[in-house]
Amino acid sequence: MTITSNPDATALEALRLSGPDPDNWVPDRAGIDHNVVIVGGGQTGAAFAFALRRAGIGKVSVIDAATDEAGAGVWLNRARMNKLRTPKTLVGPELSIAGLSFQTWFEARWGAAAYADIDRIPRARWAEYLGWYRHFLKIPIRYGTRLARIEPVDSHFRLRLLNATGDEHVETARKVILCNGVAGNGAAQVPPVLHENLPRTLYAHTSEAIDFKALRDKTVAVIGGAASAFDAAATALEAGAAQVHLFVRRDAVPAVPITRTRAYPGAYDNYPQLPDALRWRQALRFRKAGSTPPVDAVERVTKHPNFHLHLGAAWSHASVEGGRIAARLGNEQFQFDFAIAGTGYLVDPVVRPELSAVSKDILLWRDRYVPEDHERDDYLGAHPYLGAAHEYLEKVPGTAPHLANLHVYNPAGLVSFGVPVGDVPSMKRDIPAVVSRISRDLFLADLDRHEVRLNGDVPPDFNETLYAHSVWQGEKAGIA
Incomplete structure (x- = not known):
């Protein structure tokens, strides 16, 4: 250009x-x-x-x-x-x-x-x-x-x-x-099958710096079905990975961008004032539909013949064999040189060290709203219940007024505000x-x-000499 x-x-x-x-x-x-x-x-x-x-x-x-x-x-x-x-x-x-x-x-x-x-x-x-x-x-x-x-x-x-x-x-x-x-009210979420069974040198989360050049000629596993997983898979392929396998636990890649239903001004502008039950159901609908990767993110990987998509494929076992990852999915066995988790983020203020002095007092959605059993979701319930200005609220009113001066502008506001904050x-x-x-x-x-300032003296812009010659003196002024 x-x-x-x-x-x-x-x-x-x-x-x-x-x-x-x-x-x-x-x-x-x-x-x-x-x-x-x-x-x-x-x-x-x-x-x-x-x-x-x-x-x-x-x-x-x-x-x-x-x-x-x-x-x-x-x-x-x-x-x-x-x-x-x-x-x-x-x-x-x-x-x-x-x-x-x-x-x-x-x-x-x-x-x-x-x-x-x-x-x-x-x-x-x-x-x-x-x-x-x-x-x-x-x-x-x-x-x-x-x-x-x-x-x-x-x-x-x-x-x-x-x-x-x-x-x-x-x-x-x-x-x-x-x-x-994205991890500002929690942490990167890594599946237990990775962090409990593999050394840190064999896997990474998409939130981390990853040396993709080192994956050239390697066989790579990517876990997750949202955009970050597809982006990581594409970056590995473009860096020269020999094979990339992407594992999605759903039976299909999420393709319905649910949040578009509330993108018009009425819903967008007034979303924070919606009843709790409606906001909860909207967040739950998004969770059930899944986060949709853009079309071009999917096309970016599917054009590579050495890309392989696995659907309905949740990892059940992983171990180290000969310095490589040995993974089992159902009756199939795989071996990988490296695994990347594109599995999102945990939301829980308690895990943030900078919030350790205040986190126990923060009102969470599970403290404020109790859904019907069929609408329960522990992940959404752990999100902070934020006020209209994104401020933390007190779990027990009157016990932590300082929380009103902490404003949260990160994705932990999803349930309260309906968009990725x-x-x-x-x-x-x-x-x-x-x-x-x-x-x-x-x-x-x-x-x-400020009251002192509001009641402060204000010097005049002018005095009466500015208009004295035009002041009406009455009819007598014209009598001889």
């Missing part, structure tokens, strides 16, 4: 028309380092930083455990799809400023015709756009900074942070937003909702100081 123009000019004009960023209106508090700490410097962390700036909320810090920008987020690391799985037309981190959108950025560089030609956004272009977004908006991100523990202290949090060498230091914040990715589909509705609540909470928490 030939670059046609610089997207900075368009974005600068959009910002000019939107007006300058407001000054920080949040009063300083003694002993508080940050009004808001955002955990995660990927696409949502950067978007929140910008949205808070536009709301006039200062002293915001974005931290990321990655040592540098290249290692942050998923798009140049663990993401292996060729194209994003979401429609290109969705509102993303630009929020309400179109001049900052992917479409505007892309068309400024390659033209409107080139944008019209793409069906979905290429992953590498999305990563390039996000890099431009961060740099153009001058969003500072502190890389090499990992959140180790959140400790509630009165009206704020004490955050124990680790630097790249493992040294700990403490900072304080009034609000925390967890933009920490943290991905592009959640941004338009949920980022403004979280920022609005943070603004309200910070304002009301310092209401006495």
Whole structure:
């Protein structure tokens, strides 16, 4: 593609028309380092930083455990799809400023015709756009900074942070937003047949860095039927794997994208206000239908003659024989050099070390809603039951009010909000909702100081000499 123009000019004009960023209106508090700490410097962390700036909320810090920008987020690391799985037309981190959108950025560089030609956004272009977004908006991100523990202290949090060498230091914040990715309220879910029977050198989860070059001429097993499993299988094939076998426990690859039924504005905008029973049944319907891989993800593997798809194939046994994986499925025996689990993520705040001081107090869906026996689902029940601004709620009202200042912006919000929170589909509705609540909470928490400011003296713009000569003096003014 030939670059046609610089997207900075368009974005600068959009910002000019939107007006300058407001000054920080949040009063300083003694002993508080940050009004808001955002955990995660990927696409949502950067978007929140910008949205808070536009709301006039200062002293915001974005931290990321990655040592540098290249290692942050998923798009140049663990993401292996060729194209994003979401429609290109969705509102993303630009929020309400179109001049900052992917479409505007892309068309400024390659033209409107080139944008019209793409069906979905290429992953590498999305990563390039996000890099431009961060740099153009001058969003500072502190890389090499990992959140180790959140400790509630009165009206704020004490955050124990680790630097790249493992040294700990403490900072304080009034609000925390967890933009920490797909495992942010749990962990990668690896089938017991792998982690209980195989050494760590013989398998990996799709969330991990995998040396696909080392799989050249190898026989690889991939377990899972969602997009990440197909993407991993394709990456192994493209890296020169001799054979790739993909095992799906269902009798068919999930092909019905259930979430499209609630993608219209009425359902999308009002989903958080739906009754619990309806939200639960929608989440359960999604679970039963399965996560659907895009058509191109399936085509990407099926074009290879050395790709083999196994349906209704749950692994029952695995062991090590001669340094290789020996697997048994029913009456069939297989041998593999390496296995990849594309089996999703466990949701359970208790397993997150940074939440160890608060996790026992977090309200979960199983605490709030008891479905009929035929609708029970332990996986969904372990999801946190989030408030309207993605805040944790208390399991026992009045015992942990600090939870209202922890906002969750990762996929643990699926049952509460109906979309994969943290991905592009959640941004338009949920980022403004979280920022609005943070603004309200910070304002009301310092209401006495704001009342003084509201009642403060305001110097006059002018005095009576400006209009004195035009003041009506009555008819007598014209009598001789």
